[in-house]
Amino acid sequence: MGRVSGLFGVQGWVKVYSYTEPRKGILDYSPWFIRRAGEWEQHELRAGHPQGKGLVVHLQDFDDRDQAAQLLGCDIAVRRDQLPRLGAGEYYWSDLEGLRVENLDGVELGRISHLFETGANDVIVVQGRREYLIPYTWGMAVRKIDLAMGLMVVDWDPDF
Numbered sequence: 426m427g428r429v430s431g432l433f434g435v436q437g438w439v440k441v442y443s444y445t446e447p448r449k450g451i452l453d454y455s456p457w458f459i460r461r462a463g464e465w466e467q468h469e470l471r472a473g474h475p476q477g478k479g480l481v482v483h484l485q486d487f488d489d490r491d492q493a494a495q496l497l498g499c500d501i502a503v504r505r506d507q508l509p510r511l512g513a514g515e516y517y518w519s520d521l522e523g524l525r526v527e528n529l530d531g532v533e534l535g536r537i538s539h540l541f542e543t544g545a546n547d548v549i550v551v552q553g554r555r556e557y558l559i560p561y562t563w564g565m566a567v568r569k570i571d572l573a574m575g576l577m578v579v580d581w582d583p584d585f
Contacts, residue, residue: 427451427501429459432494433476437487439496441473441480449475451501457484458502461495465502514563516570518547524577526551526559529568532583549577557581 431440443451455470473482487493508517518540526534526549535553540561542548547561559581560566569578 426454426457426503429496429499429501430479431497432490433481435490436483437489437493438481438483439487439493440476441482441501443480449480452480452482454503454507456503458504459484459496460500460502516572520572521549521570521577524570524572524575526553526557526577526579528579528581528583534579534581534583537577549579557585 426445427441427443429439430442432438433440441451443449445451452470452473456467457470458465459468460466468487469485471483471485473480484496487496511517522537522539524537526537528534533553534557535551538550538552538556540547540549545560549557549559549561549567551557551559559579566579566581567577568580569576571577
């Protein structure tokens with residue numbers, strides 16, 4: 426959902442980079458799960474608000490700058506059941522990461538490593554014999570998603 430990106434003030438507030446759309450949507454969730462030293466810890470969101478181009482938040486159990494510094498660079502997650510239900514044909518990025526990707530001819534291109542946003546459309550990053558950057562355009566490049574089979578079928582030339 427996001428990442429702790431900096432410190433804000435001396436009372437335990439931190440800056441957060443949110444992956445949600447809109448960015449402030451991450452403030453609608455509590456508790457948060459913060460990954461520190463490879464372990465997920467649950468923390469209640471006490472307060473948060475937009476600040477400049479980003480967000481600042483205050484989490485339970487972090488009341489000074491030194492405590493908050495322990496969170497720098499940590500990932501933020503929420504439980505799946507906290508997320509809104511999706512309609513047919515809608516997917517969370519985390520559902521797509523790790524899927525095998527084949528083209529229309531059955532040539533396996535690799536697996537989805539991650540996705541990222543651009544101004545025009547999202548982009549799927551496929552890692553295989555090489556890296557492919559495939560636009561997430563339903564019906565054009567992306568033709569089929571089968572979560573049960575762990576497969577995405579794309580209209581993509583493996584030499585492109």
